Amino acid sequence: MDNNFTENLKKAGYKITKPRLVLLGLLCKAKHPMSVKEIVKSIGSKKINQVTVYRILTAFKKAGIIAQVDFQAGCAYFEVRDNGDHHHIICTECKKVEDFVGCDYDALSNEALKQSNDFKKVMHHSFELFGICNTCILKQS
Amino acid sequence: MDNNFTENLKKAGYKITKPRLVLLGLLCKAKHPMSVKEIVKSIGSKKINQVTVYRILTAFKKAGIIAQVDFQAGCAYFEVRDNGDHHHIICTECKKVEDFVGCDYDALSNEALKQSNDFKKVMHHSFELFGICNTCILKQS
DNA sequence: TTGACAAATGCAACTAATTTGCATTAAGAT
DNA sequence: ATCTTAATGCAAATTAGTTGCATTTGTCAA
Numbered sequence: 001m002d003n004n005f006t007e008n009l010k011k012a013g014y015k016i017t018k019p020r021l022v023l024l025g026l027l028c029k030a031k032h033p034m035s036v037k038e039i040v041k042s043i044g045s046k047k048i049n050q051v052t053v054y055r056i057l058t059a060f061k062k063a064g065i066i067a068q069v070d071f072q073a074g075c076a077y078f079e080v081r082d083n084g085d086h087h088h089i090i091c092t093e094c095k096k097v098e099d100f101v102g103c104d105y106d107a108l109s110n111e112a113l114k115q116s117n118d119f120k121k122v123m124h125h126s127f128e129l130f131g132i133c134n135t136c137i138l139k140q141s
Numbered sequence: 142m143d144n145n146f147t148e149n150l151k152k153a154g155y156k157i158t159k160p161r162l163v164l165l166g167l168l169c170k171a172k173h174p175m176s177v178k179e180i181v182k183s184i185g186s187k188k189i190n191q192v193t194v195y196r197i198l199t200a201f202k203k204a205g206i207i208a209q210v211d212f213q214a215g216c217a218y219f220e221v222r223d224n225g226d227h228h229h230i231i232c233t234e235c236k237k238v239e240d241f242v243g244c245d246y247d248a249l250s251n252e253a254l255k256q257s258n259d260f261k262k263v264m265h266h267s268f269e270l271f272g273i274c275n276t277c278i279l280k281q282s
Numbered sequence: 283t284t285g286a287c288a289a290a291t292g293c294a295a296c297t298a299a300t301t302t303g304c305a306t307t308a309a310g311a312t
Numbered sequence: 313a314t315c316t317t318a319a320t321g322c323a324a325a326t327t328a329g330t331t332g333c334a335t336t337t338g339t340c341a342a
Contacts, residue, residue: 015289015338036328049292054329056290070211070267074300075328089253089260098260100253104245112230112241112270119230119239122272126211129253131263156309156318177299190321195300197319215329216299284342291336301326308319 005065012063019048023056024065024080032097033069033077033088070126071095089129093136103127146206153204160189164197165206165221173238174210174218174229208265212236230270234277244268 005024006016014020026042027034034042036057040050057078060066069077071090086099109122146165147157155161167183168175175183177198181191198219201207210218212231227240250263 013289017290017338019291051293051330052291059290068213070213072209072211072217072267076213087253089257089263091260092264096259098257100256102249102252102256108243108268109270111243112228115241115243116230116239118237118274118276119232119272120275120278122230122270123233125268125270126213127249127266127268129250129263129266131260133259134261135259137261154318158309158319160320192301192322193320200319286341287339289336289338291334293332293334295331297328297330299326299328302324303322305322306320309317310315311317312313312315 008063008065009059012059014059014063019052020056020059022048023053024060027066027078027080030079033071033079035075035077037075039078067124068126069128071097071128072130087127087129089131091133091136092130093132093139096133096135100129149204149206150200153200155200155204160193161197161200163189164194165201168207168219168221171220174212174220176216176218178216180219208267210269211267212238212269213271228268228270230272232274232277233271234273234280237274237276241270 009016009020022043023039026039036050036053039053040048057066057068060078061068065081066078067081069079069088071077071088072092073090073095085103085105086101087103089098089100090096105125105127109125113119113122150157150161163184164180167180177191177194180194181189198207198209201219202209206222207219208222210220210229212218212229213233214231214236226244226246227242228244230239230241231237246266246268250266254260254263
């Protein structure tokens with residue numbers, strides 16, 4: 001996986017730097033998508049600058065190494081891209097996140113392209129389910 | 142549709158006010174999801190306050206009247222919820238939006254719930270495709 | 283190796299999105 | 313018509329994300 005990453009970055013013309021390795025290492029072992037705030041907190045603001053995190057994430061996104069996920073929670077989240085194509089179910093109350101698989105992306109994007117007259121290519125997609133987790137259901141009156 | 146809206150709002154304990162009617166009218170005739178900026182610009186900042194727009198959108202969302210859509214474009218977008226379950230394909234370059242249909246939401250959310258141990262209910266979902274439109278493809282070197 | 287060059291980083295300051303507090307206004311029930 | 317409470321508007325605050333510029337550090341070629 002590390003090899004893969006280094007290659008991807010180089011292929012895209014990016015340098016392999018210490019902050020990038022640290023950030024990718026973090027995202028690789030993360031169990032859920034992380035926000036910039038969480039990333040900086042986890043690495044330590046003395047070891048990496050917030051602005052650098054934003055810029056690295058932008059580079060990783062362009063290189064196809066990570067994906068951005070929107071939980072309608074006020075900021076963007078990021079995770080390493082796996083081809084296994086998993087998605088998320090998010091608790092709208094406490095923002096807990098769980099993964100699930102089973103989105104037939106290929107069929108859907110083909111169908112969408114068939115319907116479209118302005119698009120000929122789909123690069124990526126997002127699919128999120130919003131629900132209430134068992135803990136938060138109990139809290140509701 | 143207007144009746145439906147009024148009922149939904151009342152059912153949720155919300156008052157029917159002039160700004161709400163204006164905002165809903167706008168979203169109903171909109172061809173694509175709108176951002177707060179676009180909404181205020183369209184209605185006119187003398188006729189409705191930006192903060193009011195945010196609060197109305199929050200209320201509408203809770204009442205299930207509108208849906209929030211994330212185009213990874215720096216701000217949230219909103220559209221009236223139709224049960225027809227359409228989705229969007231967005232140009233990552235120029236942010237052009239097109240609709241498409243064909244997401245088997247019921248099957249997918251059932252499948253996700255089956256896989257989950259912490260969730261028993263899905264309220265809504267998001268599904269977006271990110272691509273490059275024909276115009277922007279030509280612009281690329 | 284070693285230096286040169288460009289790209290990457292850090293810091294400070296900035297812009298844009300969204301939220302909060304509080305005084306005023308206006309639905310809608312009585 | 314009046315009263316109560318939610319909704320609105322304005323100002324100010326907070327938070328996410330961006331930009332400019334000086335400094336550092338990979339990388340590549342000698």
